[in-house]
Amino acid sequence: MIPKLEIASLSEIKSLQEKKLRELMVYLNEKSPYYQNLFRAKNIAIDSIQTLEDLATLPLTTKEDLQQHNDDFLCVPKHAIIDYVTTSGTLGDPVTFALTDNDLERLAYNEAISFACAGVKKEDVLQLTTTIDRRFMAGLAYFLGARKLGAGIIRVGAGSLELQWDSIIKFKPTYLIAVPSFLLKLIEYANVNGIDLKKSGVKGAICIGEPLRNQDFSENVLSEKIKASWAIDLFSTYASTEMSTAFSECEMQNGGHHHPELIIIEILDHNNTPVTEGEVGELTITSLGIEAMPLLRFKTGDMVIAHTEPCSCGRNTMRLGPVVGRKKQMIKYKGTTLYPPALQNVLNEFSAVENFVIELYHNSIGTDEISIKIGTNTPTEALLQNIKDHFRAKLRVLPSIEYLDIEDIRALQFPKLSRKPVIIIDKRP
CATH class of the missing domain: 3.40.50.12780 (ANL, N-terminal domain)
Known part of the structure; x- marks a missing residue:
């Protein structure tokens, strides 16, 4: 056809x-x-x-x-x-x-x-x-x-x-x-x-x-x-x-x-x-x-x-x-231009990562910052270090990464009236 x-x-x-x-x-x-x-x-x-x-x-x-x-x-x-x-x-x-x-x-x-x-x-x-x-x-x-x-x-x-x-x-x-x-x-x-x-x-x-x-x-x-x-x-x-x-x-x-x-x-x-x-x-x-x-x-x-x-x-x-x-989600982070899908691709490499959200915000001097919140059943220091190493190797940047309860992340991903998961939370003005 x-x-x-x-x-x-x-x-x-x-x-x-x-x-x-x-x-x-x-x-x-x-x-x-x-x-x-x-x-x-x-x-x-x-x-x-x-x-x-x-x-x-x-x-x-x-x-x-x-x-x-x-x-x-x-x-x-x-x-x-x-x-x-x-x-x-x-x-x-x-x-x-x-x-x-x-x-x-x-x-x-x-x-x-x-x-x-x-x-x-x-x-x-x-x-x-x-x-x-x-x-x-x-x-x-x-x-x-x-x-x-x-x-x-x-x-x-x-x-x-x-x-x-x-x-x-x-x-x-x-x-x-x-x-x-x-x-x-x-x-x-x-x-x-x-x-x-x-x-x-x-x-x-x-x-x-x-x-x-x-x-x-x-x-x-x-x-x-x-x-x-x-x-x-x-x-x-x-x-x-x-x-x-x-x-x-x-x-x-x-x-x-x-x-x-x-x-x-x-x-x-x-x-x-x-x-x-x-x-x-x-x-x-x-x-x-x-x-x-x-x-x-x-x-x-x-x-x-x-x-x-x-x-x-x-x-x-x-x-x-x-x-x-997305054009409006372009990130200029420590001299590197990124889009969120590149960050998502790194996180998808880890089967231990159950879910995640990526928060974008401005720091005190008005430049872009990235905070990644990860949900996992195995929140070990070794896993966190492995994820950080992958970000350095693949993207040459290291955003802030922290563990959060899986259900807390799910609540962030599905706010009221949402029809699909929200992975990127852009808090920049």
């Missing part, structure tokens, strides 16, 4: 995107209070935007714009709204997004082709281990996508290892949709309770929320730990509520494929100009085909590398590498 556009020539892909961009400009000028005001204030003539290159002449949309003018982005009357979702609010106040019936159909199409990209077929059954409620877009998208593809789906939801395994044994899903670290908990439960992983029937997992690859697409420590115990395929995906679009790996596992019929992307540097090929930049998106709340040149805050060479799966679309980090 590869859409024809994704195996078309680059010129054909660009031509279709430019047609959809021109349609979007007309739509925003007619329907969006926010962009109507912006175009008027900046004296923007919508018919001057004809090509992808012309996008660079338009203002950017930020998370702060969405937070401050949330209702002004709505392009449809309230009676046309079928579903409301909210962002997780990782880097600020949550933002509400409304979806029409057509938006839900687009969401289903996106997830269906994303599942198919990872090799999921109509005959497969997926087990959903993430929430579908609490205004969470991803859970809804997975359910709608499975229906669109024709595959079965088991809505177990978050947590409850016993119920997860009861469903796996009873219904024999072929794929799990899960946060990678949750797969480690499933493995641990199976080992303790005498469940044979080889007989589970699970052949793969569609993974969200945590990276599985290094920047060269080799497996990272977390991926290696999972596959050492459970011989299943792991497929990395990246998405956000604002995009209503996913970047999913194919069987080649060399980055998440771009769906050009759904989204235009730019990779921008700190001056908001395009990076040179192969460099890290901020993913900036323009959504296509969305009715209720389309976005124009929205800065996601995620730092990524784009890969433009054709994939051996047959798709000619650009691919995104693993997210390097």
